[in-house]
Amino acid sequence: MSDEGTKLILGDTVVSAIEQASPRRKRMFRRKKTERPVPTHCENCGALLHGHWCGQCGQPAIDYRRSFRHIIVDLLDEFLNWDSKFFRTIGLLLVRPWKLTNAFLAGHRVRYVHPLRLYLLASILFFFAVNYWEKAIHVAPTRFSSEQRSAVEAALKKRDMPPEIRAEVENALNRAGSPASGQAEQPPQATPTPLVDFSPSKNPSTPFEKWIETHAREKIGERGTNLQLFVKTLISNLPYMMLCCIPLFALVLKLLYVRRKVFYIDHLIYALHIHSFVYLATILIILATIGLGRVALGALAGWIIVLLWITFAAEIFLSIRRVYRQGWFLSIFKFFFGGFVYLIVLLTALAATFLITLVLP
Numbered sequence: 001m002s003d004e005g006t007k008l009i010l011g012d013t014v015v016s017a018i019e020q021a022s023p024r025r026k027r028m029f030r031r032k033k034t035e036r037p038v039p040t041h042c043e044n045c046g047a048l049l050h051g052h053w054c055g056q057c058g059q060p061a062i063d064y065r066r067s068f069r070h071i072i073v074d075l076l077d078e079f080l081n082w083d084s085k086f087f088r089t090i091g092l093l094l095v096r097p098w099k100l101t102n103a104f105l106a107g108h109r110v111r112y113v114h115p116l117r118l119y120l121l122a123s124i125l126f127f128f129a130v131n132y133w134e135k136a137i138h139v140a141p142t143r144f145s146s147e148q149r150s151a152v153e154a155a156l157k158k159r160d161m162p163p164e165i166r167a168e169v170e171n172a173l174n175r176a177g178s179p180a181s182g183q184a185e186q187p188p189q190a191t192p193t194p195l196v197d198f199s200p201s202k203n204p205s206t207p208f209e210k211w212i213e214t215h216a217r218e219k220i221g222e223r224g225t226n227l228q229l230f231v232k233t234l235i236s237n238l239p240y241m242m243l244c245c246i247p248l249f250a251l252v253l254k255l256l257y258v259r260r261k262v263f264y265i266d267h268l269i270y271a272l273h274i275h276s277f278v279y280l281a282t283i284l285i286i287l288a289t290i291g292l293g294r295v296a297l298g299a300l301a302g303w304i305i306v307l308l309w310i311t312f313a314a315e316i317f318l319s320i321r322r323v324y325r326q327g328w329f330l331s332i333f334k335f336f337f338g339g340f341v342y343l344i345v346l347l348t349a350l351a352a353t354f355l356i357t358l359v360l361p
Contacts, residue, residue: 089113090280097277098319101270115272119246126279127239129286215358234357241353246271248345256334257324270323274316281312 039061040049047056054061089112092100104112113121219230250267257267285308292301320338321331 085111086113089118093118093273093277094280094284097273097315098322101273101319101323104269104273105266115269115276119272119276122276122279123239123242126283127235129283130235130238212358219358230357234354237353237357241349242275245345245349246275248349249275249342252338252341252345256338260324262324270319274319277315277319281315285309285312 041047042049042054042057042059042061044059045054045057047054049061052061053059089100092103092112100112104115220227247268250264250271253267253270254262254264285305288308289305292304295301317331317335320335321328324331326334
């Protein structure tokens, strides 16, 4: 029977199905790609969609039953706004931070990243860099002389020593190194000063000092054996400290410009922007310092670094003057006076963080 007769009897639809079923064997081990239909109604409230966003509840029309690549892109866009908005905000923050604050307060918000989201991103990058550079800093262990090592090893042979104290002493002894490890023993020198000295002769005079010394002995160790771990824990608590200091910085600005009748939320937005600028600019300056140090330009590299820090301070001053729109004399006075007050706030917060780190287990 000819093909035309077959089509007349069976119909075009059946023939097409038979012809498409022939290469089925080739796609046996392939995953059949199915395209899900574009949603026409909001999955949240059921309203008819006229675009990417629901006009009733505002939920985006996103289908999360997709590949992992699409989900990652959606998450980046949701958290970072990884598009022209993100790069426009970062560029304006580094070059003219005052314009970013003025534009946001003027109502031009859709084209820039939200201040809180921008601060969280800058804070994550900054303290990640701090933790990375902190790993390169190692506290030099205390060196023992031969007589001291012999006395410690003799004390370890006693059976009346508690196991936890024995383990701590052995770790300190191993970190101190052995003078007979392939090197000639150095001549006896003066006993090195320990990193932290809890000498019995220095009795605390007040209950607060006694409380500090007791917790410091537990966290740092008798001779500073756990000092590096304590410093690492302290650095990990700094992001929370800075997040608590931002409302205090906005309060300082509120007191400085109390006659301008500016809302507290406006000061808070500027505080978020200027802290984000400080974090990102500090990272870039430190990276430039490392790069110039490897190039070895000598005195020229030093002048470039100084110029970068001067530009850094000048941008902070210009941001204060152009956001609050006051004269040069008042802006200079409030820049230095407000900076001094905020420095006291930071030192107080750092002391509080130090105490909290001592108390927490």
